[in-house]
Amino acid sequence: MIEFTQVSLQRGTNFLLEKADLRVHDGQKLALIGPNGAGKSSLFALLNGELTVDGGDLSMPAKWRISHMMQEVEASERSALDYAIDGDKPYRVIETGMANAKDDNDLTHWMDQMDQHQGYQVPVRAEQLLQGLGFSQEDMKRPVSAFSGGWRIRLNLAQALMMPSDLLLLDEPTNHLDLEATLWLEGWLKKYPGTLLFISHDRDFIDGVADHIVQLHQQKLTQYPGNYSAYERIRAEKLAQQQTMYEKQQTRVKEIESFVTRFRAKASKAKQAQSRLKELQRMEMIAPAHVDSPFRFTFPCYEKMSTPLLALDQADLGYPDRVILPNVKTSIVPGHRIGLLGPNGAGKSTLLKTLCEEIPLLSGERNTGEHCHIGYFAQHQLESLDVKASGTLILQRMNPKASDQEIRNFLGGFGFHGDKALEVIEPFSGGEKARMALACVAWEKPNLLILDEPTNHLDIEMREALAMALQTFEGAILIVSHDRHLLKSTVDEYWLVDQGKVQAFDGDLDDYHDYLNKRELLGVEGDEPSTDKPVVDRKEQKRLDAERRQRLAPIRKKQQAAEKVMESLQGKLSTIEAIMADSGLYDANRKDELNELIRKQGELKSSLEDAEMEWMELTEQLEGEE
Numbered sequence: 001m002i003e004f005t006q007v008s009l010q011r012g013t014n015f016l017l018e019k020a021d022l023r024v025h026d027g028q029k030l031a032l033i034g035p036n037g038a039g040k041s042s043l044f045a046l047l048n049g050e051l052t053v054d055g056g057d058l059s060m061p062a063k064w065r066i067s068h069m070m071q072e073v074e075a076s077e078r079s080a081l082d083y084a085i086d087g088d089k090p091y092r093v094i095e096t097g098m099a100n101a102k103d104d105n106d107l108t109h110w111m112d113q114m115d116q117h118q119g120y121q122v123p124v125r126a127e128q129l130l131q132g133l134g135f136s137q138e139d140m141k142r143p144v145s146a147f148s149g150g151w152r153i154r155l156n157l158a159q160a161l162m163m164p165s166d167l168l169l170l171d172e173p174t175n176h177l178d179l180e181a182t183l184w185l186e187g188w189l190k191k192y193p194g195t196l197l198f199i200s201h202d203r204d205f206i207d208g209v210a211d212h213i214v215q216l217h218q219q220k221l222t223q224y225p226g227n228y229s230a231y232e233r234i235r236a237e238k239l240a241q242q243q244t245m246y247e248k249q250q251t252r253v254k255e256i257e258s259f260v261t262r263f264r265a266k267a268s269k270a271k272q273a274q275s276r277l278k279e280l281q282r283m284e285m286i287a288p289a290h291v292d293s294p295f296r297f298t299f300p301c302y303e304k305m306s307t308p309l310l311a312l313d314q315a316d317l318g319y320p321d322r323v324i325l326p327n328v329k330t331s332i333v334p335g336h337r338i339g340l341l342g343p344n345g346a347g348k349s350t351l352l353k354t355l356c357e358e359i360p361l362l363s364g365e366r367n368t369g370e371h372c373h374i375g376y377f378a379q380h381q382l383e384s385l386d387v388k389a390s391g392t393l394i395l396q397r398m399n400p401k402a403s404d405q406e407i408r409n410f411l412g413g414f415g416f417h418g419d420k421a422l423e424v425i426e427p428f429s430g431g432e433k434a435r436m437a438l439a440c441v442a443w444e445k446p447n448l449l450i451l452d453e454p455t456n457h458l459d460i461e462m463r464e465a466l467a468m469a470l471q472t473f474e475g476a477i478l479i480v481s482h483d484r485h486l487l488k489s490t491v492d493e494y495w496l497v498d499q500g501k502v503q504a505f506d507g508d509l510d511d512y513h514d515y516l517n518k519r520e521l522l523g524v525e526g527d528e529p530s531t532d533k534p535v536v537d538r539k540e541q542k543r544l545d546a547e548r549r550q551r552l553a554p555i556r557k558k559q560q561a562a563e564k565v566m567e568s569l570q571g572k573l574s575t576i577e578a579i580m581a582d583s584g585l586y587d588a589n590r591k592d593e594l595n596e597l598i599r600k601q602g603e604l605k606s607s608l609e610d611a612e613m614e615w616m617e618l619t620e621q622l623e624g625e626e
Helices: 040-047 080-085 089-099 104-116 119-132 137-141 149-162 179-191 203-209 228-263 267-282 348-355 391-398 404-412 418-422 430-443 460-472 484-490 509-522 538-580 588-625
Strands: 002-011 014-024 029-033 055-059 066-068 167-171 195-199 212-217 220-225 310-319 322-332 337-341 363-368 374-377 448-452 476-480 493-498 501-505
Touching: 002 040, 014 040, 014 055, 014 220, 029 040, 029 203, 029 228, 040 167, 040 195, 066 149, 080 119, 080 137, 080 149, 089 104, 089 119, 104 119, 119 137, 119 149, 119 179, 149 167, 149 179, 179 203, 179 509, 203 228, 203 484, 212 228, 220 228, 220 538, 220 588, 228 538, 310 348, 322 348, 322 501, 337 348, 337 484, 348 448, 348 476, 374 430, 391 404, 391 418, 391 430, 404 418, 404 430, 430 460, 460 484, 476 484, 484 509, 493 509, 538 588
Parallel strands: 029 195, 029 212, 066 167, 167 195, 337 476, 337 493, 374 448, 448 476
Antiparallel strands: 002 014, 002 055, 212 220, 310 322, 310 363, 493 501
16 A cells, blocks of 8 residues: 655645645556646656655555656667566566576576566567557567657557556556557556556546546645546536535625624724634635636638548559558548548558648649648647747747737637747747647648647646637548547547558447457458458347346446445535634634534545445456456
């Protein structure tokens, strides 16, 4: 178990944690959420022994093996496979011991160690990990130095997953993954037997993996049972209660202020007025409930449209030495809202780059409408920013006629307020640079948005604002993203890029997941699953699914009931804690009332812990059957 007791963590003059409490039980899977800059990565450094507490106590099992995901990797001539295997440090120690054995007895000792470690399976596990993360057999032989930065981060993830661990710390593990690798990682983490703590801004990924949420807010750590969707429901209830209490308190404040104003000067009422004034001074102010995003922007759309906006006809796409997508015939018209699906390496980025003329057609035609204005956000858009300039200067260059106030108002919607819009971009965080790159795309007033993984580096609030902006965009959208929530909330049809074809996909993201699973079962890289000989008989599959749903229905019903109990108990606990925040409660004449509240608080906490345990057990039963 990990326990934070009144922990404080200071960086410079700022407190990231101040008298924070948290208890993490063995085997829990917790998502750590909070705005960028709140201190989530520093908390990981604390758990990993890179930082020490500035106050309070942090206790962890002394013998726990901790694995964490590095965010950077230096160029190396080691192969991708060897680099991944390096994550299993005990295996490398045993391997070295066997190679340097002094005699037969020594060799026997190390061979026994290898058997106990199940070391002969390590290279196989490493290959499976790399394959799941999108590496081909050929890629596994290539040196680390041959990969781009995003693919090196995938190798760091593979290393972290290879390490035998009791505690796994993952900081934004999906940031450089595509949808397929994200789905694979979600499945892997569900089966991970140790304690998992991860940072992610991908709502659907959190929902699929986490059984608890830890919110880092105002230097405190607050734990919520369930996944992100459950957290949102509980949080909404707490905010509603907070707003009600705030409104009641404001009414009381006005009553006191009115009384003091009216009777302060009257001798007969002066004592009462002073008493009311002291009550006002003692009152701990409740903040109004704010759930508004700090980001509020739109994608302005170019006034005129062409039909089609963009079309490819009998086009061969790829590179001089290799055709990746032959004979492509497709078009994008106003109102299209398309999500682009396809396995890694199938040609999604090639299609996008060809549409945006970043790479030329090998043959065929590319027809652009007279009024087609493309806004293109590439995976590596951040690298194209002029980091020596400010955001204001960049937008002025793009439209010299725009006024300073117009530019600053526009950048304010992306979170660049006041002097921030005038600051040089170079020292900005990855999230800030990503927001600036999106602002540049929006500033161009496109009528066709082509977005390749636009959510990398964005926090949940910004992702939500992006989804809302895309929902109201009047032009056409073509988007590649591993963020399923973004896809579900912004597109209404999917195109599949696979087996050298670009075609409409008849289904949703769940159907696409099934498609990938069938594809993997066939073990085919170049051929689609046969349509006339399905992998599974559909009628039989439906019958089996119906039986499974019927079998799991009682467990699912109990799980939902346990979740409602948790939400109810959490609401009652929040109400009591809000009452206990009133400093007047600690007066001597209210001692009995305070003791009763403390007793109720203890009972509710105990009941909540029991409900959480029941919910977790039921959830594990369901996952074991799925």
